[in-house]
Amino acid sequence: MRLTFWGTRGSIGVPGPDTVVYGGNTTCLEIAAGGETIILDAGTGIRALGLELARRMPVSCSIFISHTHWDHIQGLPFFVPLFVPGNTIKICGTFDPVHNKDLSEVLAAQMDYNYFPVRSAELLADITYLTLREGQTVALGDVRVTPVIMNHPVISFGYKVSRGDRSVFFTGDHEDFANIYEPGEPFYEEYENIILQKRAQIADFIRGADVLVSDCQYTEAEYPSKVGWGHSTPSMAVALAEAAGVGRLILTHHEPTRTDAALTLFLEDIRERFKTTGIAIDMAREGQSVEI
């Protein structure tokens, strides 16, 4: 199984001289396994991936969207294979329970004529949309992709991709759960128990994965002013890896304002702080490939 990062940045693309090492494109991961091409999220990074895939048409691939925040879907209208007849593309993801909209409707909104010059009707590939529910496994050849609901301001999936005994888990955007009550308040313990259960559910889901790719947008110092924004800190990402017994952690969704130099320092600091865990920790880098 080969994992390639095509976009590692959160929130917004940040090209420029200070981001050439870790990359400025927003989230996109590619997993090549068993002859299948699986793409997790369609941030701006998917554009270059599309050009690469287009060199070997016809293209058959499956795109799994963690959630429909802009930086995870904004690259989709620039994914060249969608426009060419003869390609087969499956697009899977979450639904919008508030407005009762399924995935295709939510995605089509960014191509509404007010915002985009190309009509959805010009996507000539054979495209199927699949709105997934939690735990619903998609089988692609002998590869299995299964979502679990994480913690983010909209319904957001983490995905486990497995083939045989190899697997990788991507958190999508995720923030560890926080108790809404203070210790001593009447419902504090009840809420704490629910949080522990939810954490355990996610850890059990991830267990056995060879690699955990986790959101790590904020430093511990930045976090207090970002509570509830739906992103993780190093301690959260490491705690998740430890709870799930995963030996390799790759941190992604880099804060847009963090330069290459700052990210390298960040990584060094994290490795130092958590060296006793024995977990191999990396910062995801655009263009980097990992064999699993």
Add this chain to the structure above:
Amino acid sequence: MTDEGKDTNAQRLLSLVEKIPAFSQSVSRVLSLAGDINCSPKTLVEVVSGDPVLTMKILRLVNSAYFGLANRVTSVHQALVTLGLNTLKHTALSLAMLGVLPRKNEAGLDIDALWLHSLAVGLAARRLAQAKGVSRSESEDYFVAGLLHDVGKLVYARYEPKRFARALEAAALDQVDLTVSEQAVLGATHAEVGALLAQRWGLPEPLGGALAGHHAPSDENPSQLTDVVFVANQVVKRRNLGFSGNPVLSPMPAGVRERLMLNSDVVADALAELPEELQNARVMLQL
């Protein structure tokens, strides 16, 4: 009817509409929380938990196939942890709003069938609007107009049950349009009542106009919204999705046909997925 008769009628209608209760306390609180960007999770939990009916509706929906969660949710706290603040807040708001209008009546009107019909008209109106090139965000207005087009019937069913029951019977027995028997028995059609209610709730004008004109779209002051709701209403009745209490189909007026220029192929295409959409939406309404 004499001018005097018309006035008394208008008075009666107004006082009828004024009987519609203002939103209940929990609905008002959920509404104001939903509009508050800094809504605290603790307050949301408190407001929802304080309304056992709303709590039950939320848990029922959250545990249904609609959400398809892996684990059963048994408390508002757990719903908050599982879904997050935003999703819970908006779900509570939708369910609270749905609870505003009555589900039972003494006029013999099958309210569930009416809601199903109304929901289908809303979905159909939205699809037809999109087929006409209306943008996605604007097409939501068409959905709301379709959903609420028969709200006047709910007012009649709840607050004038005996007379409305007679109007319903007369329409069924004589196979006439319900608006005809409503005019005869009650002095005003449900369309007019709907328009008054829209005013009372401060709904925007094109919506009130669509409620008022959905049986007789105006040629002098045409509105695409009204025209589309008219067509959606008839199409849904022809397909027997739910029941509106009106046994008769109305033919398409020439004016509407000319303005909309929708041929039957376009309509069939636009509404191909209507039964499935309706099925999904029914879970939300718990119909």
